[in-house]
Amino acid sequence: MxxxxxxxxxxxxxxxxxxxxxxxxxxxxxxxxxxxxxxxNGAGKTTTLSMATGLLRPDAGTAHILxxxxxxxxxxxxxxxxxxxxxxxTFDRLTGAELISYAGRLRGLAPEVIETxxxxxxxxxxxxxxSRTLVMDYSAGMAKKIALACALVHAPRVLxxxxxxEAVDPVxxxxxxxxxxxxxxxxxxxxxxxxxxxxxxxxCTHVAVVGAGKVLSAxxxxxxxxxxxxxxxxxxxxxxxxxxxxxxxxxx
Amino acid sequence: MVAHxxxxxxxxxxxxxxxxxxxxxxxxxxxxxMVTLLPxxxxxxxxxxxxxxxxxxxxxxxxxxxxxVGWAIVPVLVAGGDDTxxxxxxxxxxxxxxxxxPGLVVAAIVTLPALFFAYLWVSLAASWFAEGVWVGxxxxxxxVVQLLTCIAVAKVSASWAARVFANRRTRAVTLAVTxxxxxxxAYVVWRALHRGLEAxxxxxxxxxxxxxxxxxxxxxxxxxxxxxxxxxxRAAWLMGLAVAWAGVLVIAWHQTVAHALVTPLYRSAGAxxxxxxxxxxxxxxxxxxxxxxxxxxxxxxxxxxxxxxxxPRYLTSLTGVILLPxxxxxxxxxxxxxxxxxxxxxxFVLATSVGWGRHxxxxxxxxxxxxxxxxxxxxxxxxxxxxAAVLVWSLPxxxxxxxxxxxxxxxxxxxPAVVGAAVGALGTSLGVAALTSVLLPYRTPAPGENPFxxxxxxxxxxxxxxxxxSLATLVLLPFVIVPCVLAVLVDARWGIVAAVGGVALGxxxxxxxxxxxxxxxxxRSGRLLAAVR
Numbered sequence: 093m094x095x096x097x098x099x100x101x102x103x104x105x106x107x108x109x110x111x112x113x114x115x116x117x118x119x120x121x122x123x124x125x126x127x128x129x130x131x132x133n134g135a136g137k138t139t140t141l142s143m144a145t146g147l148l149r150p151d152a153g154t155a156h157i158l159x160x161x162x163x164x165x166x167x168x169x170x171x172x173x174x175x176x177x178x179x180x181x182t183f184d185r186l187t188g189a190e191l192i193s194y195a196g197r198l199r200g201l202a203p204e205v206i207e208t209x210x211x212x213x214x215x216x217x218x219x220x221x222x223s224r225t226l227v228m229d230y231s232a233g234m235a236k237k238i239a240l241a242c243a244l245v246h247a248p249r250v251l252x253x254x255x256x257x258e259a260v261d262p263v264x265x266x267x268x269x270x271x272x273x274x275x276x277x278x279x280x281x282x283x284x285x286x287x288x289x290x291x292x293x294x295x296c297t298h299v300a301v302v303g304a305g306k307v308l309s310a311x312x313x314x315x316x317x318x319x320x321x322x323x324x325x326x327x328x329x330x331x332x333x334x335x336x337x338x339x340x341x342x343x344x
Numbered sequence: 345m346v347a348h349x350x351x352x353x354x355x356x357x358x359x360x361x362x363x364x365x366x367x368x369x370x371x372x373x374x375x376x377x378m379v380t381l382l383p384x385x386x387x388x389x390x391x392x393x394x395x396x397x398x399x400x401x402x403x404x405x406x407x408x409x410x411x412x413v414g415w416a417i418v419p420v421l422v423a424g425g426d427d428t429x430x431x432x433x434x435x436x437x438x439x440x441x442x443x444x445x446p447g448l449v450v451a452a453i454v455t456l457p458a459l460f461f462a463y464l465w466v467s468l469a470a471s472w473f474a475e476g477v478w479v480g481x482x483x484x485x486x487x488v489v490q491l492l493t494c495i496a497v498a499k500v501s502a503s504w505a506a507r508v509f510a511n512r513r514t515r516a517v518t519l520a521v522t523x524x525x526x527x528x529x530a531y532v533v534w535r536a537l538h539r540g541l542e543a544x545x546x547x548x549x550x551x552x553x554x555x556x557x558x559x560x561x562x563x564x565x566x567x568x569x570x571x572x573x574x575x576x577x578r579a580a581w582l583m584g585l586a587v588a589w590a591g592v593l594v595i596a597w598h599q600t601v602a603h604a605l606v607t608p609l610y611r612s613a614g615a616x617x618x619x620x621x622x623x624x625x626x627x628x629x630x631x632x633x634x635x636x637x638x639x640x641x642x643x644x645x646x647x648x649x650x651x652x653x654x655x656p657r658y659l660t661s662l663t664g665v666i667l668l669p670x671x672x673x674x675x676x677x678x679x680x681x682x683x684x685x686x687x688x689x690x691x692f693v694l695a696t697s698v699g700w701g702r703h704x705x706x707x708x709x710x711x712x713x714x715x716x717x718x719x720x721x722x723x724x725x726x727x728x729x730x731x732a733a734v735l736v737w738s739l740p741x742x743x744x745x746x747x748x749x750x751x752x753x754x755x756x757x758x759x760p761a762v763v764g765a766a767v768g769a770l771g772t773s774l775g776v777a778a779l780t781s782v783l784l785p786y787r788t789p790a791p792g793e794n795p796f797x798x799x800x801x802x803x804x805x806x807x808x809x810x811x812x813x814s815l816a817t818l819v820l821l822p823f824v825i826v827p828c829v830l831a832v833l834v835d836a837r838w839g840i841v842a843a844v845g846g847v848a849l850g851x852x853x854x855x856x857x858x859x860x861x862x863x864x865x866x867x868r869s870g871r872l873l874a875a876v877r
Contacts, residue, residue, distance in 0.1 A: 146717060149871050170721075175714075181711035181712075181790075182715060185650050185651060190646075193622040194622045194643045194646070195715060195719070197640055197643035198640045198715065199719050203623050207620075210620070
């Protein structure tokens with residue numbers, strides 16, 4: 093691990109009308125870590141990750157990727173990043189293989205390099221025949237896998253994934269997990285948002301809990317947990333304000 | 345159930361207005377506009393009551409036909425409107441179409457347009473009380489049937505159109521509809537211009553009215569006329585026809601609701617296999633140079649070419665830009681008996697509408713934009729690739745049309761001037777479009793949506809974008825067109841200026857537009873995504 097953080101966010105802020113979707117987010121993501129970002133729905137995870145990857149201009153604050161200011165020097169910072177956004181559609185009139193090639197060419201790779209990497213990715217992600225089908229005919233899980241392939245094709249140093257396991261079947265999920273763990277073992281950094289605490293506990297070395305546009309707790313996963321399991325700690329941090337009632341009328 | 349559905353509609357409307365206040369403005373503006381029309385209806389009513397029943401019938405048939413056709417077309421054109429009561433939303437609640445229908449009908453009546461037209465039909469019907477109470481009451485019944493027809497026709501056409509556009513293999517349908525509509529319109533204009541408006545009104549119009557009057561489209565409105573002349577048998581037949589027609593429409597509506605309840609929108613299946621057409625695309629494209637051929641620009645080019653071939657939204661605009669000059673040469677010139685040299689306008693109309701039509705180019709790819717943005721500063725390559733995919737078909741087309749015009753008018757000496765100036769017009773308008781597409785993008789129908797629809801929220805932003813790109817194009821075009829006009833009208837020697845100047849200016853404007861647009865794309869990339877999504 094080097095001393096320069098893979099991703100350093102300082103005071104990142106985005107305001108929509110009266111809603112502070114991200115409220116002066118400060119976060120250091122160490123290089124070589126598998127970093128989980130967790131938080132309830134609407135906590136600002138996607139907004140923060142969008143600003144940290146160049147997809148959404150922040151109202152204030154900076155994002156550094158391996159020491160390079162993303163918004164000042166996008167040309168130097170963006171090649172270091174691989175991004176899998178959530179909820180963004182993609183250009184779906186290409187086949188899976190063509191979409192990977194497209195991403196590779198946008199990243200400035202040579203055709204021979206693209207062809208090798210494309211075929212490797214298709215085999216590893218078990219996309220087989222699907223690589224010859226238009227992306228518009230894909231299921232949600234397949235679309236996720238092809239988007240992941242697009243994020244990996246240029247061999248980034250930092251991988252930012254918004255809900256990478258959503259709608260993915262268990263076999264494919266195991267494949268994606270293996271790729272991500274290998275990526276971290278090879279010195280890369282993975283930043284991943286998720287709702288699934290068990291998954292975060294199993295994969296991540298570090299975690300940040302985000303709520304209402306702020307970082308509530310962040311750091312080494314054991315430090316954040318503080319002896320509890322992550323879900324308990326999460327509920328404690330975020331606050332569970334629901335009223336508990338027994339739905340006795342269900343038991344008829 | 346009826347009260348429940350109507351309540352649902354009103355509640356969601358209230359919430360929507362609280363969330364997006366501009367909807368209230370639209371609603372108020374629409375309401376005000378309708379209120380200003382009410383005196384006109386009153387005036388028409390009293391005027392109708394004063395005339396003989398023959399004229400009254402003609403007026404009623406004309407208005408009735410236009411309104412019914414309007415109710416059928418408008419919902420197809422204005423997508424993104426109110427879809428609160430989209431039957432699909434009821435799918436998870438296990439309610440049958442039969443139980444939903446009464447509520448949907450009543451809720452459809454409680455909308456501004458429906459209430460306005462209810463008032464219109466009742467007012468028109470009331471004018472028949474001049475012929476006796478029973479005729480008046482009969483006309484009122486007809487008004488109710490006519491309103492139901494309007495509402496049902498709107499629902500059926502909207503949902504059938506949605507079903508057609510949901511299928512991605514609708515190229516043929518889209519093209520056919522566009523051609524039919526434009527062709528029909530061109531024919532009417534041609535008839536009107538060719539024979540004079542008066543003659544048209546005297547003969548064609550009356551023939552048309554007579555024909556329409558016999559159709560169930562308006563027979564609920566013409567039935568009172570038969571009743572007024574004492575022919576109650578014919579009146580009953582016409583009313584029966586209208587009721588049957590409304591019934592058929594309501595059944596069709598019921599069928600679309602039942603269909604929607606069990607058919608969620610899905611991404612159409614079907615494994616189309618093809619080899620990778622992206623990885624080495626662009627190598628032989630003449631409009632890409634150097635590293636662009638193997639780099640990002642070539643990839644963007646390949647992707648946009650795919651859009652031009654398969655996306656209904658692109659195909660519609662392609663049809664539009666080709667039909668416009670075609671209609672000009674085939675319809676306007678003979679109709680006005682213009683000098684054949686007017687045909688030289690065709691390549692300019694073509695070139696300018698191709699270029700202007702791209703003024704919102706970036707937004708058409710809203711779903712793919714993020715991939716371009718995360719890849720780094722790719723603005724220049726994106727713009728060059730995008731516009732190369734336009735040039736690759738439009739430049740040969742413009743040159744071809746220009747040469748064809750010279751051949752048709754047998755003014756071969758003018759060919760260089762017209763070709764050069766038309767190329768100039770294409771380059772200039774594309775350069776302007778490149779800039780506005782980055783500076784003033786507005787939301788468009790997403791890939792796979794109804795290509796004719798305008799996103800309701802984009803109207804304001806769209807107007808600004810269209811206005812600015814039109815003005816900029818208008819300011820620049822004279823520089824290429826004036827020498828060409830001089831060559832045609834004054835002295836053929838101007839042709840050299842037109843040819844050389846046109847090409848030079850076109851190329852310069854194109855390259856300058858793309859370069860600046862590319863830089864702007866990079867500096868605005870964090871905002872572009874939010875603007876078009």
